[in-house]
Amino acid sequence: MSTRTGSLTRAIAIDALTHVLTRNIHSDVALEKLFASHPNLRTLDKAFIYEMVFGSLRWLAKMDWIMSHMLDRSFSSLDPRVANALRIGTYQIYYMDRVPERAAVSETVEAVKQVGVPNAASLVNAILRRVAKKSEYFPKPDKVTQPVEYYSMHHSFSQWMVERWHKQLSLERFEYLLSNNNRIPKNTLKLITKNPLPDNEYDLATYLLKTQSVESSWQPLPGALRIESLPKFNECEAFKKGCYIVQDEAAQLSASLVQASQSDTVLDACAAPGGKSIYLWESGVASENLTVCDFAQKRLKILRENFERVGLQGTTILHGDVVEQCQGKVFQKILLDAPCSAMGVIRRHPEIKWLRTPSDIQNCAIEQARLLDGLSKNVAIGGELIYIVCSFELEETIHQINSFLEKHPEYEKVCPLDRIHDFYKKYVTRENELLIYSGNPDDIDGFFGVVLKRNS
Numbered sequence: 001m002s003t004r005t006g007s008l009t010r011a012i013a014i015d016a017l018t019h020v021l022t023r024n025i026h027s028d029v030a031l032e033k034l035f036a037s038h039p040n041l042r043t044l045d046k047a048f049i050y051e052m053v054f055g056s057l058r059w060l061a062k063m064d065w066i067m068s069h070m071l072d073r074s075f076s077s078l079d080p081r082v083a084n085a086l087r088i089g090t091y092q093i094y095y096m097d098r099v100p101e102r103a104a105v106s107e108t109v110e111a112v113k114q115v116g117v118p119n120a121a122s123l124v125n126a127i128l129r130r131v132a133k134k135s136e137y138f139p140k141p142d143k144v145t146q147p148v149e150y151y152s153m154h155h156s157f158s159q160w161m162v163e164r165w166h167k168q169l170s171l172e173r174f175e176y177l178l179s180n181n182n183r184i185p186k187n188t189l190k191l192i193t194k195n196p197l198p199d200n201e202y203d204l205a206t207y208l209l210k211t212q213s214v215e216s217s218w219q220p221l222p223g224a225l226r227i228e229s230l231p232k233f234n235e236c237e238a239f240k241k242g243c244y245i246v247q248d249e250a251a252q253l254s255a256s257l258v259q260a261s262q263s264d265t266v267l268d269a270c271a272a273p274g275g276k277s278i279y280l281w282e283s284g285v286a287s288e289n290l291t292v293c294d295f296a297q298k299r300l301k302i303l304r305e306n307f308e309r310v311g312l313q314g315t316t317i318l319h320g321d322v323v324e325q326c327q328g329k330v331f332q333k334i335l336l337d338a339p340c341s342a343m344g345v346i347r348r349h350p351e352i353k354w355l356r357t358p359s360d361i362q363n364c365a366i367e368q369a370r371l372l373d374g375l376s377k378n379v380a381i382g383g384e385l386i387y388i389v390c391s392f393e394l395e396e397t398i399h400q401i402n403s404f405l406e407k408h409p410e411y412e413k414v415c416p417l418d419r420i421h422d423f424y425k426k427y428v429t430r431e432n433e434l435l436i437y438s439g440n441p442d443d444i445d446g447f448f449g450v451v452l453k454r455n456s
């Protein structure tokens, strides 16, 4: 028997998936909008919807492959809402042990009616009941003769990504990259030591356990605490008082490449929502020496809120294209956390697997080159341009920097080893670049960073 909340949660998940996959919207954004129009949802319901949507995005190709064997037409010919209902249903059956299979089928069938395709209810019912039997075997593509098809299905990735990484990487790194990018990522908090914890507590881990029942463990980076589940931010005094921000170790490591003194003038060129600016301020940059810029108004609003929460005041905030905004300005250090394909954070944003195309990587590389070139004039002689991206794709990383250095002989790479915590020095290459593939044993995001010093 179907319940109101049971089918509503599935209907919202189907809608979210449809918005993400047909309108190219981030899953976080799609869910936020849908949650806003359903204010009565409980935290538990929201978590359930999150899991169905993110899980379906993680395992989409594998589930589509299974269902395509059960349909008498191609999977791509289905109405997107029907296809997404089948995905949401199959995800519950295969990956959510705590959901009884009967409920997964009946609630999803009810949900199909709610999302406006009642005629498809019997098809969805028939397919999901077959899926729930788990008794049919479909031969997989052959790993040796059809490696792209095999890996794409088995690990659920777009074929072009599999083909690209299969060509470029060692087999070990390739397989690790695919399998680890399907794991649900943990989150890391960065302690903001300028803000004392509530109730005279001195240890954030103890505080979170006592007040939020959140378990955590300290990581090698100073002030980095890895947590098992996110605290309820609106109920967490320590969050409201700005005692921590959520920031993966890889993001912290790349920000640590900017070793600025208190008196250095620093530009955070692509700053919103402000995580790395806060890192820089926490590590000693004076707020009045910090200028931040971003061209996305909405993201700048979040940056302002984040700055206010942690108590970062007196910083110059610029809105617009950073190259235009900074014409004629000179800084000792410029951090360029450039817009990128975000291939290093697929595990956090699994929709990237289906929304990115190879030309996105090329387009990002063109924009990154423009930003690097434009900002190269704003670095003081003797100063540094620190380039980082949450990607490990050659065009956005090694090749990008090689062509920058060819065009800009006034710059040279600086060895970043003494700026990187001992534990993570293994990610510094012989070419003096910080290169972190996602799917690494430390379970941190994929990132690339390099320090470029201006000599003349």
Ligand SMILES: C[S@@+](CC[C@H](N)C(=O)[O-])C[C@H]1O[C@@H](n2cnc3c(N)ncnc32)[C@H](O)[C@@H]1O
Pocket: 269, 270, 271, 272, 273, 274, 275, 276, 277, 293, 294, 295, 296, 299, 320, 321, 322, 323, 337, 338, 339, 340
């Ligand atoms: C990787 S995100 C930055 C994340 C941020 N540094 C942090 O740690 O929170 C890249 C940002 O660059 C901004 N951006 C992209 N192109 C820009 C441009 N030409 N000028 C200014 N900002 C830009 C985007 O709006 C986006 O907020």
